[in-house]
Amino acid sequence: MKRKVTVITENEYEIEIDDELLTEESLNEFSSTIFKVDDIDELFETSAYQIDYCNGECFIEGLGQAREYYNKGKDVKVRYKLIHEEFSVNVHK
Secondary structure: OOOEEEEEEEEEEEEEEOHHHOOHHHHHHHHHHOOOOOOHHHHHHHHHHHHHHHOOOEEEOOOEEEEEOOOOOOOEEEEEEEEEEEEEEEEEO
């Protein structure tokens, strides 16, 4: 038996990026080597997408290691906390 299933998730994160990565120079470097971001908010959007996509600890190109707040480390430049998670599932017959 085979069924098509739609899963919709909505996650809300609190994200902290080290100040050294939020300078104009750092944003320009990120934009020229990884992909274009126009402002700090777009950098946070990129980080949120990557964190959500890898479902936890991951390496974000151009920013470094991303870890949950409780998992500290000197190499960690991006920290996050999942604040709210909601999902729905629909099985198509």
